Amino acid sequence: MTTIMIIISLALLGAVLGSFAGAQVWRLRAWQLDIDRQAGHAYDRQEWRHLRVLRQSHLHRDRSRCLQCGHVLSWYDLVPLASWLSTKGHCRYCQTPIGLFEPIVELVMGLALPLSYILWPWPLPLSTGMFILWVVIAVVLLILAAYDAKWRLLPDQLNYGLMILGLLFVVMRALLIGDVEIGSLLGSLGMLAGLYGVLYVLSRGAWIGFGDVKLCVGLALLLSDWRFSFMTLFFANILGCLIVLPGLIRGKLHTQSQVPFGPLLIVGCVVSLLLGGPLLSVITKLSIG
Numbered sequence: 369m370t371t372i373m374i375i376i377s378l379a380l381l382g383a384v385l386g387s388f389a390g391a392q393v394w395r396l397r398a399w400q401l402d403i404d405r406q407a408g409h410a411y412d413r414q415e416w417r418h419l420r421v422l423r424q425s426h427l428h429r430d431r432s433r434c435l436q437c438g439h440v441l442s443w444y445d446l447v448p449l450a451s452w453l454s455t456k457g458h459c460r461y462c463q464t465p466i467g468l469f470e471p472i473v474e475l476v477m478g479l480a481l482p483l484s485y486i487l488w489p490w491p492l493p494l495s496t497g498m499f500i501l502w503v504v505i506a507v508v509l510l511i512l513a514a515y516d517a518k519w520r521l522l523p524d525q526l527n528y529g530l531m532i533l534g535l536l537f538v539v540m541r542a543l544l545i546g547d548v549e550i551g552s553l554l555g556s557l558g559m560l561a562g563l564y565g566v567l568y569v570l571s572r573g574a575w576i577g578f579g580d581v582k583l584c585v586g587l588a589l590l591l592s593d594w595r596f597s598f599m600t601l602f603f604a605n606i607l608g609c610l611i612v613l614p615g616l617i618r619g620k621l622h623t624q625s626q627v628p629f630g631p632l633l634i635v636g637c638v639v640s641l642l643l644g645g646p647l648l649s650v651i652t653k654l655s656i657g
Protein backbone atom coordinates (compact mmCIF):
# COMPACT_ATOMS: atom_id res chain seq x y z
CA MET A 369 0.00 0.00 0.00
CA THR A 370 2.68 2.48 0.97
CA THR A 371 4.56 1.75 -2.27
CA ILE A 372 1.48 2.67 -4.32
CA MET A 373 1.04 5.86 -2.28
CA ILE A 374 4.69 6.82 -2.89
CA ILE A 375 4.35 6.14 -6.64
CA ILE A 376 1.16 8.24 -6.92
CA SER A 377 2.74 11.07 -4.89
CA LEU A 378 5.83 11.00 -7.11
CA ALA A 379 3.68 11.10 -10.26
CA LEU A 380 1.86 14.21 -8.94
CA LEU A 381 5.12 15.82 -7.78
CA GLY A 382 6.64 15.02 -11.19
CA ALA A 383 3.76 16.68 -13.06
CA VAL A 384 4.09 19.81 -10.89
CA LEU A 385 7.89 19.88 -11.34
CA GLY A 386 7.43 19.32 -15.08
CA SER A 387 5.15 22.33 -15.20
CA PHE A 388 7.75 24.34 -13.26
CA ALA A 389 10.51 23.18 -15.64
CA GLY A 390 8.42 24.16 -18.67
CA ALA A 391 7.94 27.68 -17.28
CA GLN A 392 11.67 27.99 -16.52
CA VAL A 393 12.51 27.08 -20.13
CA TRP A 394 10.59 30.16 -21.36
CA ARG A 395 11.93 32.45 -18.63
CA LEU A 396 15.48 31.35 -19.42
CA ARG A 397 14.87 31.98 -23.12
CA ALA A 398 13.52 35.50 -22.49
CA TRP A 399 16.54 36.21 -20.27
CA GLN A 400 18.97 34.80 -22.87
CA LEU A 401 17.43 36.95 -25.63
CA ASP A 402 17.78 40.05 -23.43
CA ILE A 403 21.43 39.27 -22.79
CA ASP A 404 22.10 38.70 -26.51
CA ARG A 405 20.29 41.93 -27.35
CA GLN A 406 22.19 44.00 -24.79
CA ALA A 407 25.51 42.48 -25.91
CA GLY A 408 24.69 43.45 -29.50
CA HIS A 409 24.61 39.84 -30.74
CA ALA A 410 22.16 38.67 -33.37
CA TYR A 411 18.82 37.70 -31.87
CA ASP A 412 15.34 36.84 -33.08
CA ARG A 413 13.41 40.12 -32.84
CA GLN A 414 10.05 38.49 -33.36
CA GLU A 415 10.71 36.02 -30.58
CA TRP A 416 12.00 38.78 -28.33
CA ARG A 417 8.73 40.71 -28.76
CA HIS A 418 6.74 37.53 -28.32
CA LEU A 419 8.33 36.87 -24.93
CA ARG A 420 7.92 40.46 -23.65
CA VAL A 421 5.23 39.29 -21.23
CA LEU A 422 7.84 37.27 -19.34
CA ARG A 423 10.14 40.27 -18.99
CA GLN A 424 7.31 42.46 -17.69
CA SER A 425 6.30 39.85 -15.15
CA HIS A 426 9.86 39.93 -13.85
CA LEU A 427 9.33 43.48 -12.63
CA HIS A 428 6.14 42.69 -10.75
CA ARG A 429 5.55 39.54 -8.83
CA ASP A 430 6.73 36.49 -10.65
CA ARG A 431 3.37 35.14 -11.83
CA SER A 432 2.78 32.93 -14.84
CA ARG A 433 1.07 34.60 -17.77
CA CYS A 434 -0.27 33.63 -21.17
CA LEU A 435 2.45 34.37 -23.71
CA GLN A 436 -0.15 35.63 -26.21
CA CYS A 437 -2.56 37.84 -24.27
CA GLY A 438 -0.48 38.40 -21.12
CA HIS A 439 -3.38 37.40 -18.87
CA VAL A 440 -2.15 36.40 -15.41
CA LEU A 441 -2.96 32.72 -14.99
CA SER A 442 -5.02 31.49 -12.05
CA TRP A 443 -4.30 28.40 -10.05
CA TYR A 444 -6.82 26.43 -12.12
CA ASP A 445 -4.90 27.32 -15.31
CA LEU A 446 -1.76 25.85 -13.81
CA VAL A 447 -2.90 22.38 -12.77
CA PRO A 448 -0.53 20.10 -14.72
CA LEU A 449 -2.17 18.23 -17.61
CA ALA A 450 -5.71 18.79 -16.26
CA SER A 451 -5.75 22.49 -17.24
CA TRP A 452 -4.43 21.70 -20.68
CA LEU A 453 -7.01 18.95 -21.17
CA SER A 454 -9.91 21.07 -19.84
CA THR A 455 -9.33 23.76 -22.52
CA LYS A 456 -8.18 21.24 -25.16
CA GLY A 457 -4.80 22.97 -25.32
CA HIS A 458 -6.02 26.57 -25.66
CA CYS A 459 -5.59 29.68 -23.50
CA ARG A 460 -8.75 30.12 -21.39
CA TYR A 461 -8.73 33.88 -22.03
CA CYS A 462 -7.68 34.42 -25.65
CA GLN A 463 -8.27 30.89 -27.06
CA THR A 464 -4.78 30.78 -28.63
CA PRO A 465 -3.51 27.20 -28.95
CA ILE A 466 -0.86 26.58 -26.27
CA GLY A 467 0.90 23.76 -28.10
CA LEU A 468 2.08 20.39 -26.92
CA PHE A 469 5.24 21.53 -25.14
CA GLU A 470 3.65 22.09 -21.70
CA PRO A 471 1.69 18.82 -21.45
CA ILE A 472 4.69 16.86 -22.78
CA VAL A 473 7.14 18.16 -20.13
CA GLU A 474 4.51 17.57 -17.43
CA LEU A 475 3.87 14.05 -18.65
CA VAL A 476 7.59 13.22 -19.01
CA MET A 477 8.32 14.28 -15.44
CA GLY A 478 5.10 12.72 -14.13
CA LEU A 479 6.32 9.38 -15.49
CA ALA A 480 10.04 9.85 -14.85
CA LEU A 481 9.81 10.19 -11.06
CA PRO A 482 7.67 7.08 -10.37
CA LEU A 483 9.84 5.09 -12.80
CA SER A 484 12.99 6.37 -11.06
CA TYR A 485 11.58 5.11 -7.77
CA ILE A 486 10.60 1.71 -9.18
CA LEU A 487 13.96 1.22 -10.94
CA TRP A 488 16.13 2.98 -8.31
CA PRO A 489 19.44 1.05 -8.31
CA TRP A 490 20.45 1.78 -4.71
CA PRO A 491 18.89 0.52 -1.47
CA LEU A 492 16.23 2.75 0.06
CA PRO A 493 15.86 4.36 2.59
CA LEU A 494 19.68 4.37 2.85
CA SER A 495 19.96 6.32 -0.41
CA THR A 496 17.02 8.70 0.20
CA GLY A 497 19.35 11.70 0.05
CA MET A 498 20.58 10.57 -3.37
CA PHE A 499 17.00 10.15 -4.59
CA ILE A 500 16.02 13.68 -3.48
CA LEU A 501 19.13 15.04 -5.23
CA TRP A 502 18.19 12.99 -8.31
CA VAL A 503 14.76 14.69 -8.41
CA VAL A 504 16.52 18.09 -8.54
CA ILE A 505 18.94 16.80 -11.20
CA ALA A 506 16.02 15.42 -13.24
CA VAL A 507 14.42 18.89 -13.33
CA VAL A 508 17.71 20.41 -14.56
CA LEU A 509 18.07 17.64 -17.18
CA LEU A 510 14.50 18.22 -18.40
CA ILE A 511 15.07 21.98 -18.79
CA LEU A 512 18.38 21.32 -20.61
CA ALA A 513 16.80 18.76 -22.96
CA ALA A 514 13.79 20.97 -23.72
CA TYR A 515 15.94 24.07 -24.30
CA ASP A 516 18.32 22.20 -26.60
CA ALA A 517 15.48 20.57 -28.53
CA LYS A 518 13.86 23.98 -29.09
CA TRP A 519 16.86 26.23 -29.72
CA ARG A 520 19.90 23.95 -30.24
CA LEU A 521 21.61 25.45 -27.24
CA LEU A 522 22.59 24.22 -23.79
CA PRO A 523 22.67 27.27 -21.48
CA ASP A 524 25.90 27.58 -19.49
CA GLN A 525 24.30 28.25 -16.12
CA LEU A 526 22.39 24.95 -16.37
CA ASN A 527 25.45 23.03 -17.58
CA TYR A 528 27.55 24.33 -14.67
CA GLY A 529 24.68 23.70 -12.29
CA LEU A 530 24.52 20.11 -13.49
CA MET A 531 28.27 19.66 -12.96
CA ILE A 532 27.94 20.81 -9.33
CA LEU A 533 24.90 18.59 -8.75
CA GLY A 534 26.68 15.65 -10.43
CA LEU A 535 29.69 16.14 -8.16
CA LEU A 536 27.41 16.27 -5.10
CA PHE A 537 25.74 13.06 -6.28
CA VAL A 538 29.09 11.23 -6.57
CA VAL A 539 30.21 12.42 -3.13
CA MET A 540 26.90 11.38 -1.57
CA ARG A 541 27.08 8.01 -3.32
CA ALA A 542 30.65 7.45 -2.12
CA LEU A 543 29.65 8.29 1.47
CA LEU A 544 26.30 6.47 1.61
CA ILE A 545 26.85 3.44 -0.63
CA GLY A 546 30.61 3.42 -1.11
CA ASP A 547 30.55 1.92 -4.61
CA VAL A 548 32.38 4.71 -6.46
CA GLU A 549 35.75 3.77 -7.94
CA ILE A 550 38.03 6.64 -8.87
CA GLY A 551 39.40 4.79 -11.92
CA SER A 552 35.91 4.12 -13.24
CA LEU A 553 34.86 7.71 -12.54
CA LEU A 554 37.85 9.04 -14.51
CA GLY A 555 37.05 6.53 -17.25
CA SER A 556 33.48 7.83 -17.30
CA LEU A 557 34.73 11.42 -17.73
CA GLY A 558 37.16 10.33 -20.44
CA MET A 559 34.54 8.29 -22.27
CA LEU A 560 31.90 11.02 -22.44
CA ALA A 561 33.56 14.41 -21.96
CA GLY A 562 36.90 13.31 -23.43
CA LEU A 563 35.39 11.81 -26.56
CA TYR A 564 33.09 14.77 -27.14
CA GLY A 565 35.95 17.14 -26.40
CA VAL A 566 38.08 15.45 -29.07
CA LEU A 567 35.16 15.46 -31.56
CA TYR A 568 34.59 19.13 -30.82
CA VAL A 569 38.24 20.02 -31.45
CA LEU A 570 38.51 17.82 -34.58
CA SER A 571 35.35 19.24 -36.16
CA ARG A 572 36.06 22.79 -34.90
CA GLY A 573 32.57 22.86 -33.43
CA ALA A 574 30.83 21.75 -36.64
CA TRP A 575 29.54 18.35 -35.47
CA ILE A 576 28.87 19.19 -31.89
CA GLY A 577 28.93 22.36 -29.80
CA PHE A 578 31.04 23.06 -26.75
CA GLY A 579 27.80 22.99 -24.75
CA ASP A 580 27.61 19.24 -25.45
CA VAL A 581 31.11 18.78 -24.01
CA LYS A 582 30.12 20.63 -20.83
CA LEU A 583 26.92 18.61 -20.59
CA CYS A 584 28.99 15.44 -20.85
CA VAL A 585 31.09 16.44 -17.83
CA GLY A 586 27.92 16.68 -15.72
CA LEU A 587 26.49 13.43 -17.07
CA ALA A 588 29.81 11.57 -16.61
CA LEU A 589 29.99 12.68 -12.97
CA LEU A 590 26.42 11.58 -12.41
CA LEU A 591 27.08 8.13 -13.89
CA SER A 592 30.60 7.86 -12.38
CA ASP A 593 31.17 4.49 -14.07
CA TRP A 594 32.81 4.12 -17.48
CA ARG A 595 30.56 1.20 -18.45
CA PHE A 596 27.46 3.33 -17.87
CA SER A 597 28.98 6.16 -19.90
CA PHE A 598 29.65 3.72 -22.72
CA MET A 599 26.00 2.65 -22.54
CA THR A 600 24.91 6.29 -22.63
CA LEU A 601 26.82 6.83 -25.88
CA PHE A 602 25.36 3.62 -27.29
CA PHE A 603 21.75 4.57 -26.45
CA ALA A 604 22.19 8.18 -27.59
CA ASN A 605 23.52 7.05 -30.96
CA ILE A 606 20.83 4.44 -31.49
CA LEU A 607 18.19 7.05 -30.65
CA GLY A 608 19.86 9.53 -33.00
CA CYS A 609 19.78 6.97 -35.83
CA LEU A 610 16.12 6.21 -35.17
CA ILE A 611 15.28 9.90 -35.35
CA VAL A 612 17.43 10.74 -38.36
CA LEU A 613 16.87 7.64 -40.52
CA PRO A 614 13.19 8.12 -41.49
CA GLY A 615 13.97 11.71 -42.50
CA LEU A 616 17.02 10.63 -44.50
CA ILE A 617 15.01 7.97 -46.30
CA ARG A 618 12.30 10.47 -47.20
CA GLY A 619 15.02 12.93 -48.18
CA LYS A 620 13.82 15.57 -45.75
CA LEU A 621 17.01 15.88 -43.76
CA HIS A 622 20.43 16.42 -45.24
CA THR A 623 23.30 14.49 -43.76
CA GLN A 624 24.52 17.87 -42.52
CA SER A 625 21.33 18.88 -40.73
CA GLN A 626 21.95 19.41 -37.05
CA VAL A 627 20.29 17.04 -34.66
CA PRO A 628 20.55 18.33 -31.09
CA PHE A 629 22.73 15.85 -29.21
CA GLY A 630 21.77 17.16 -25.77
CA PRO A 631 18.35 15.48 -25.43
CA LEU A 632 19.74 12.19 -26.86
CA LEU A 633 22.63 12.14 -24.39
CA ILE A 634 20.30 13.01 -21.53
CA VAL A 635 17.84 10.21 -22.41
CA GLY A 636 20.78 7.80 -22.84
CA CYS A 637 22.17 8.84 -19.45
CA VAL A 638 18.86 8.43 -17.61
CA VAL A 639 18.26 4.99 -19.15
CA SER A 640 21.83 3.92 -18.29
CA LEU A 641 21.61 5.20 -14.72
CA LEU A 642 18.31 3.41 -13.99
CA LEU A 643 18.72 0.25 -16.09
CA GLY A 644 22.51 0.00 -16.45
CA GLY A 645 22.94 -2.42 -13.54
CA PRO A 646 20.37 -5.02 -14.69
CA LEU A 647 21.58 -4.68 -18.30
CA LEU A 648 25.18 -5.31 -17.26
CA SER A 649 24.26 -8.45 -15.33
CA VAL A 650 22.31 -9.76 -18.34
CA ILE A 651 25.31 -9.09 -20.61
CA THR A 652 27.64 -10.79 -18.12
CA LYS A 653 25.38 -13.85 -17.91
CA LEU A 654 25.14 -14.07 -21.70
CA SER A 655 28.89 -13.77 -22.17
CA ILE A 656 29.58 -16.45 -19.53
CA GLY A 657 26.77 -18.82 -20.53
Ligand SMILES: [Zn+2]
Binds near residue numbers: 435438460461463
Ligand atom coordinates in the same frame (compact mmCIF):
# COMPACT_ATOMS: atom_id res chain seq x y z
ZN1 LIG B 1 -4.04 34.03 -23.73
